[in-house]
Amino acid sequence: MTISLSLTVNGKPVTAQIEPHTLLVQFLREQRRLTGTHVGCDTAQCGACTVHLNGRAVKSCNTLAVQCEGMSVTTIEGLAAAHGGATANGALHPMQAAFRECHGLQCGFCTPGMVMSAVALANDKPDLTEADVRANLDGNLCRCTGYHNIVKAVLAGAEGMQLAASQPGSQPTSQTSAQPAAAA
Incomplete structure (x- = not known):
């Protein structure tokens, strides 16, 4: 089962179909091909996956992409x-x-x-x-x-x-x- 996700990534509106369990880091790297956001530990300990979500630094390896509905994400590329x-x-x-x-x-x-x-x-x-x-x-x-x-x-x-x-x-x-x- 997929769900629709709409958000802004690096200033551009994005709509995508994702699995409900998709992590933000997976969405950014695998679907958006924004590979500057790295996966280092998968446990939110290292900070390599940090992005800005509505201007606030968050670790994208423990943030579900669906939690970002309607929000703005800025990655290192943006x-x-x-x-x-x-x-x-x-x-x-x-x-x-x-x-x-x-x-x-x-x-x-x-x-x-x-x-x-x-x-x-x-x-x-x-x-x-x-x-x-x-x-x-x-x-x-x-x-x-x-x-x-x-x-x-x-x-x-x-x-x-x-x-x-x-x-x-x-x-x-x-x-x-x-x-x-x-x-x-």
Whole structure:
């Protein structure tokens, strides 16, 4: 038995037929071919599957796709476009650029989830400290780095987001940031 699902993914309306037990991460990767959202642990422990659901960071490996009916999902592929970047001029979101510039990645597997969590954190708390970053990203695991460069990248990315937001004609840092958070 399949059911109909209608939602917005990276700013585009999507309607699909899915099995009721389909996880959001499966829907994104298998049906939408948005493979930047990774499956690391299948138990919501590593954060590699983090996406924004109505502007709030959620782990898509333990969210049923049907729970997202009528909501807006932003994945790593849509982050820069939501900021007014990638599709317009090839620019990265400030957080993505900071991860690249600060060498906040090694193998890159955790990076999409780390970036999505970091953007949500910076949206919620613009004046981040190192302690804030370390405390709030504890649900995102990296098996390659010592986290030092990730913390530097998040702080630099938050600064870049603030700078971009202060520019005339700037776009919101997340296309869904003005929408209410989904009920947990």
